[in-house]
Amino acid sequence: MAHFPKPAEGSWTEHFPQLGTAPVNYEDSISPEYYKLEKAAIFKQTWLNVGRVEQLPRVGSYFTRELDCVDTSIIVVRDRSAVRAFHNMCRHRGNKLVWQDYPNEEVKGTCRQFTCKYHGWRYGLDGELNFVQQESEFFDLDKADYPLVSVHCETWESFIFVNFATEPSETLLEFLGEVATGLSGYPFGEMTQTFGYRAVVGANWKLFNDAFSEFYHAPILHQNQAVASESAKLQQFGFEALHYDLFGDSGHGIVSTWGGMSPPKDLEMVKPIERILRSGLFGPWDQPPGIDLSELPPGLNPARHRAWGADTFQVFPNYVILVWERGWYLTYHYWPLAYDKHLFEGRLYFAPPRNATDRMRQELAAVTFKEYALQDGNTLEATQRSLKSRAATEFPLCDQEILPRNLHKTVADRVQAHRAATETAVVVAH
Amino acid sequence: MSQMLPDDFADLECFAARWSLATERERYTARLASSMPELQELYDAALPRMADALDYLDQFDLEDLPEDARNLMRLFFSVVNASFPVESWKQPRVPDSGAAYLDLVDEPVI
Numbered sequence: 001m002a003h004f005p006k007p008a009e010g011s012w013t014e015h016f017p018q019l020g021t022a023p024v025n026y027e028d029s030i031s032p033e034y035y036k037l038e039k040a041a042i043f044k045q046t047w048l049n050v051g052r053v054e055q056l057p058r059v060g061s062y063f064t065r066e067l068d069c070v071d072t073s074i075i076v077v078r079d080r081s082a083v084r085a086f087h088n089m090c091r092h093r094g095n096k097l098v099w100q101d102y103p104n105e106e107v108k109g110t111c112r113q114f115t116c117k118y119h120g121w122r123y124g125l126d127g128e129l130n131f132v133q134q135e136s137e138f139f140d141l142d143k144a145d146y147p148l149v150s151v152h153c154e155t156w157e158s159f160i161f162v163n164f165a166t167e168p169s170e171t172l173l174e175f176l177g178e179v180a181t182g183l184s185g186y187p188f189g190e191m192t193q194t195f196g197y198r199a200v201v202g203a204n205w206k207l208f209n210d211a212f213s214e215f216y217h218a219p220i221l222h223q224n225q226a227v228a229s230e231s232a233k234l235q236q237f238g239f240e241a242l243h244y245d246l247f248g249d250s251g252h253g254i255v256s257t258w259g260g261m262s263p264p265k266d267l268e269m270v271k272p273i274e275r276i277l278r279s280g281l282f283g284p285w286d287q288p289p290g291i292d293l294s295e296l297p298p299g300l301n302p303a304r305h306r307a308w309g310a311d312t313f314q315v316f317p318n319y320v321i322l323v324w325e326r327g328w329y330l331t332y333h334y335w336p337l338a339y340d341k342h343l344f345e346g347r348l349y350f351a352p353p354r355n356a357t358d359r360m361r362q363e364l365a366a367v368t369f370k371e372y373a374l375q376d377g378n379t380l381e382a383t384q385r386s387l388k389s390r391a392a393t394e395f396p397l398c399d400q401e402i403l404p405r406n407l408h409k410t411v412a413d414r415v416q417a418h419r420a421a422t423e424t425a426v427v428v429a430h
Numbered sequence: 431m432s433q434m435l436p437d438d439f440a441d442l443e444c445f446a447a448r449w450s451l452a453t454e455r456e457r458y459t460a461r462l463a464s465s466m467p468e469l470q471e472l473y474d475a476a477l478p479r480m481a482d483a484l485d486y487l488d489q490f491d492l493e494d495l496p497e498d499a500r501n502l503m504r505l506f507f508s509v510v511n512a513s514f515p516v517e518s519w520k521q522p523r524v525p526d527s528g529a530a531y532l533d534l535v536d537e538p539v540i
């Protein structure tokens with residue numbers, strides 16, 4: 001029996017008829033060939049979040065990203081007027097431009113210009129080639145012809161996105177669509193106290209996405225995280241979201257969930273340290289003073305439910321923004337490294353702490369996040385191995401697993417469309 | 431050895447050398463290297479003192495904590511970390527977390 005109302009069709013999934021209700025094939029997660037197609041059809045065509053502007057505090061601040069999913073390394077830098085992105089490659093003879101000690105590791109810092117370690121060519125923050133060592137030795141070299149190769153880079157609400165298409169098919173705002181209209185105006189920029197986690201996980205990138213975009217698993221997998229009496233209740237009740245929405249064929253979607261633990265109705269529902277600190281998985285129980293949360297942007301709490309606690313916005317293909325009613329947020333990235341391996345990044349964003357109490361509450365929220373994520377993450381490598389056996393290939397997903405269903409479907413649609421387009425191109429070329 | 435914690439917290443001094451650690455990685459590593467009785471001892475002694483510690487620490491500017499106050503803050507970060515084995519897991523490691531890891535690579539260190 002549903003505790004929260006479902007759409008007239010009887011289920012969330014059937015409310016979006018393009019999804020179907022059939023079992024889902026997971027061949028897309030165990031095939032090296034398929035990963036190659038995903039790179040070409042998705043990662044090299046779409047807007048990808050690479051961080052937030054606060055990570056580039058001043059002019060000259062930069063970071064590099066190693067992106068296997070687009071076969072390149074990039075530099076993201078704050079110039080006087082804009083945030084820019086470039087391929088991390090020197091135009092002289094292709095040396096990697098920005099790196100330290102280990103060429104395959106990401107770095108960050110601040111500089112006035114980028115200097116190649118090899119022969120000393122220098123580039124401005126705008127990517128222009130400004131200096132060539134022994135320039136007169138070259139043949140008709142015009143420095144204006146050799147700027148760093150730029151990558152399309154746009155920001156929305158200080159979220160930095162890049163796009164590797166020659167010409168992106170849509171602007172960042174068009175791409176984000178209802179995610180942008182739903183979240184614009186939220187005080188993301190005031191939540192500057194961050195905790196950043198990272199793990200390399202031996203599983204396809206979509207599997208962690210699946211794990212974090214459904215909460216059907218929560219009462220079971222995470223049962224020991226609650227006090228025993230509460231855990232029994234949660235298991236009996238199971239999980240139901242307040243609301244789901246999918247935004248056209250964008251691949252983006254939202255799951256809206258309750259927030260009963262922050263603060264709990266009854267203090268006996270939570271662990272002693274949570275009682276003492278007034279904080280836990282759902283974050284500090286008290287909204288941060290000094291940040292105005294009285295009027296939320298229209299996309300939050302779409303069901304307008306009084307028990308609302310958090311909204312998970314899935315941004316296709318590999319990014320998540322999770323906003324908590326209590327006034328903080330999380331982001332996740334799932335960066336593919338191979339068909340069966342990815343880099344998970346999770347970041348928590350809080351208001352700056354006013355004092356030790358605020359800071360200790362954040363510590364409990366950040367540590368709790370890790371305890372949960374370790375449980376979520378560890379099942380994935382085993383799942384990957386099971387799936388690889390192909391002992392079974394199709395899996396029934398329930399109505400609370402609509403976001404995983406939508407992700408796999410959108411990936412399949414994009415790959416299919418790309419295949420069709422490239423086959424046509426081949427035919428035309430013949 | 432010289433005193434690490436403020437006088438008011440002399441009762442916790444015996445835990446400071448081992449648990450006043452700057453980063454989450456060090457605290458988590460210390461937790462995994464401890465037995466349950468050791469974690470329980472820290473928890474039992476320190477948890478009832480959490481409120482006092484925060485009252486004491488709240489009088490300072492967080493950016494500019496005196497050395498002994500910073501040690502106290504870090505000790506209680508460890509208490510937060512140790513609370514999971516004690517309150518939830520009955521073992522130092524997250525159950526079923528196997529070889530999984532999650533590194534806090536970017537944190538506001540006190």
Ligand code: FES
Nearest residue numbers: 090092093116119
């Ligand atoms: S490769 Fe960069 S200066 Fe030669």
Ligand SMILES: [Fe+2]
Nearest residue numbers: 211218372376
């Ligand atoms: Fe989970």
